[in-house]
Amino acid sequence: MPSLGADMDAGRLLEWYVKPGDAVKRGDIVALVDTDKAAIEVEVFEDGVVGELLVPPGEKVPVGTPLATILAEGEPVGAAPAGTPAGIPVVPEAPTVPPSAAVPERPATPPAPAAAAATPPTAVAAGTAPPSEAAATAVAERPTVAERAPAAPPRPHATPAARNHARAEGVDLASVTGSGRHGVITCQDVEAAAAAQRAPTAAPGAATKPDRGPEEPLRVRASPLARKVAQRLGVDLASVPGTGPHGEITWHDVEAFGGPLPSAPEPRPAARPEPVGPPAAEGARPTGATPTAAREAAPTSDERYAAMRRAIAAAMSKSKREIPHYYLSQRIDMSAALARLEETNLARSVTERLLPAALLLKAAALATHDVPEVNGFYREGGFEPSDAVHLGVGISLRQGGLIAPAIHDADRKDLDTLMADLRDLVKRARNLQLRSSEMTDATLTTTMLGDQGVESVFGIVYPPQVALVGFGRVVERPWAEHGMLAARPTLTVTLAADHRASDGHRGGLYLSAIERRLLKPEEL
Amino acid sequence: MTMKAPIASESELRSTVLELLSQVAPDSDPNAIDPDASIQDQLDIDSIDFLNFIMSVHERTGIDIAERDYTKVATVNDCVRYLAGKAG
Numbered sequence: 001m002p003s004l005g006a007d008m009d010a011g012r013l014l015e016w017y018v019k020p021g022d023a024v025k026r027g028d029i030v031a032l033v034d035t036d037k038a039a040i041e042v043e044v045f046e047d048g049v050v051g052e053l054l055v056p057p058g059e060k061v062p063v064g065t066p067l068a069t070i071l072a073e074g075e076p077v078g079a080a081p082a083g084t085p086a087g088i089p090v091v092p093e094a095p096t097v098p099p100s101a102a103v104p105e106r107p108a109t110p111p112a113p114a115a116a117a118a119t120p121p122t123a124v125a126a127g128t129a130p131p132s133e134a135a136a137t138a139v140a141e142r143p144t145v146a147e148r149a150p151a152a153p154p155r156p157h158a159t160p161a162a163r164n165h166a167r168a169e170g171v172d173l174a175s176v177t178g179s180g181r182h183g184v185i186t187c188q189d190v191e192a193a194a195a196a197q198r199a200p201t202a203a204p205g206a207a208t209k210p211d212r213g214p215e216e217p218l219r220v221r222a223s224p225l226a227r228k229v230a231q232r233l234g235v236d237l238a239s240v241p242g243t244g245p246h247g248e249i250t251w252h253d254v255e256a257f258g259g260p261l262p263s264a265p266e267p268r269p270a271a272r273p274e275p276v277g278p279p280a281a282e283g284a285r286p287t288g289a290t291p292t293a294a295r296e297a298a299p300t301s302d303e304r305y306a307a308m309r310r311a312i313a314a315a316m317s318k319s320k321r322e323i324p325h326y327y328l329s330q331r332i333d334m335s336a337a338l339a340r341l342e343e344t345n346l347a348r349s350v351t352e353r354l355l356p357a358a359l360l361l362k363a364a365a366l367a368t369h370d371v372p373e374v375n376g377f378y379r380e381g382g383f384e385p386s387d388a389v390h391l392g393v394g395i396s397l398r399q400g401g402l403i404a405p406a407i408h409d410a411d412r413k414d415l416d417t418l419m420a421d422l423r424d425l426v427k428r429a430r431n432l433q434l435r436s437s438e439m440t441d442a443t444l445t446t447t448m449l450g451d452q453g454v455e456s457v458f459g460i461v462y463p464p465q466v467a468l469v470g471f472g473r474v475v476e477r478p479w480a481e482h483g484m485l486a487a488r489p490t491l492t493v494t495l496a497a498d499h500r501a502s503d504g505h506r507g508g509l510y511l512s513a514i515e516r517r518l519l520k521p522e523e524l
Numbered sequence: 525m526t527m528k529a530p531i532a533s534e535s536e537l538r539s540t541v542l543e544l545l546s547q548v549a550p551d552s553d554p555n556a557i558d559p560d561a562s563i564q565d566q567l568d569i570d571s572i573d574f575l576n577f578i579m580s581v582h583e584r585t586g587i588d589i590a591e592r593d594y595t596k597v598a599t600v601n602d603c604v605r606y607l608a609g610k611a612g
Contacts, residue, residue, distance in 0.1 A: 188584075345591055350582045353591065355571055398551050398568055423579075426572045431550050451570040 003063045004439040007315035008035050012060040022050045036307035037403055038432040040439055048072050169194035170227045308401035319460050324499040327458050330511040332518055334474055334489045340521035358419040362524045364446055364469050365389045365410035367513035373502035374467035374510050375444045383501040392442030395429045405434050406442035456492040466498035537604050544580045548573050559600040
């Protein structure tokens with residue numbers, strides 16, 4: 001179980017995307033893990049072949065617990081993909097079902113540490129240490145995730161928007177016929193397929209969307225992740241009671257309703273003797289030791305919010321306890337940057353439009369080249385600068401709390417790429433679809449409260465990082481220059497930094513470096 | 525392509541707008557929106573969410589909402605009117 005942030009000490013495995021025998025490559029997404037903050041897609045950090053899945057879906061284990069074993073390419077044990085050893089039945093149609101060998105023992109065995117001890121030497125243990133080495137799991141792309149195409153055939157041609165839409169609707173792109181140029185699948189194709197999926201009895205080939213009466217609800221209200229989980233479990237969303245805002249169905253609800261029972265070969269809810277009522281309310285939860293305590297009931301959204309608050313409390317308290325912060329602020333003339341932006345956007349269609357945020361991120365990333373002391377980690381009594389600049393972006397979640405996933409290599413990306421990455425990141429954060437590397441890799445974090453009208457924000461450093469850059473709102477202010485007074489759009493940028501890693505003088509140079517770059521937006 | 529055919533009725537435009545908003549703000553309830561109050565305020569969405577919304581409108585309807593026109597699509601009713609005007 002990788003540490004997906006300084007504030008995480010345990011995680012619940014939700015779903016495996018791989019099975020024993022699958023070949024995996026570094027960066028492949030292999031599992032879905034629930035932290036107190038969000039469901040995170042865990043990437044594998046080395047190439048190899050999946051040996052054994054040690055933690056079954058639904059189980060919560062401490063950070064550091066091995067999740068699976070990865071065998072080096074050519075390693076004898078279980079290297080043959082199909083004829084898996086020990087008669088483990090690998091069901092190709094149900095990749096999320098772990099080997100039966102792992103299942104029967106589960107109720108009898110205490111969850112994590114024992115499993116760790118019993119792990120063969122080839123087990124890749126995930127440490128709390130450097131996050132980049134933490135997640136030891138496995139790989140090949142599985143069709144369980146709608147967005148991902150089956151392994152062998154090439155990905156269906158589809159527009160990125162169509163892909164997103166398909167993922168949100170739980171539509172398998174492979175089953176959609178593209179009507180775009182060269183047969184590319186468009187968003188409309190996905191919508192048509194989704195509509196057909198929702199109403200299988202509707203006349204086929206109806207290109208028009210079903211007409212809905214004004215009183216009729218649009219559809220069952222559920223998050224995209226809930227839909228995905230429901231589809232996988234074969235749960236009918238219409239029968240799941242929602243506990244989210246306005247009764248929206250969250251994936252926790254779906255799970256609570258027809259939770260992942262790894263040993264159940266039959267993923268149909270009818271075959272499950274589980275209560276059809278709403279998930280147990282907080283007070284109603286059994287408090288005594290349950291024999292099969294390995295699997296906890298899915299948390300309600302209130303519990304989830306409380307958990308997120310606790311996680312934030314832990315990380316921020318740790319930061320304020322250990323990190324001697326210093327704070328700096330500087331007002332920047334934004335007229336050149338905004339003029340440049342306006343000029344650029346005028347000639348562009350909506351799909352290519354830039355927001356000031358893209359310029360700010362690029363300037364903050366590039367400025368670390370001048371003052372590397374703000375970019376990196378403070379660990380074990382020393383500062384470790386980072387060559388890469390992975391910029392964390394604070395995103396507040398509407399359901400409460402916040403999350404700060406990273407845009408990788410922000411200093412090397414052009415503005416268009418940064419803008420696209422930022423939009424994608426915000427969209428996925430809203431849907432709680434983030435990846436492990438995004439949660440652990442940030443080398444410097446930014447926060448932008450400008451949208452909320454805040455003029456300046458002084459942050460708290462997120463450990464083990466050493467600095468946090470705050471951007472406020474653009475406001476028109478009197479600006480004196482060369483003895484002349486004028487009204488200019490201005491923005492206040494701030495730095496909260498770890499005095500163990502840098503001093504105020506260097507921090508000041510960093511803010512100046514950001515300003516210098518924003519005054520020459522054509523070079524960003 | 526037939527997809528870019530003008531979207532006929534206002535009610536269809538309205539349901540499209542509400543559906544696209546629900547994608548941008550998956551944890552909110554577009555049906556509970558006051559059609560005459562600010563979308564951004566009610567859904568508590570930021571400028572990036574709003575851009576995502578504008579882009580999805582473009583993708584669905586082919587209508588490009590210019591940056592200077594953002595104030596004309598601030599509410600659901602305004603947005604529907606604006607799109608109807610462009611589509612007509």
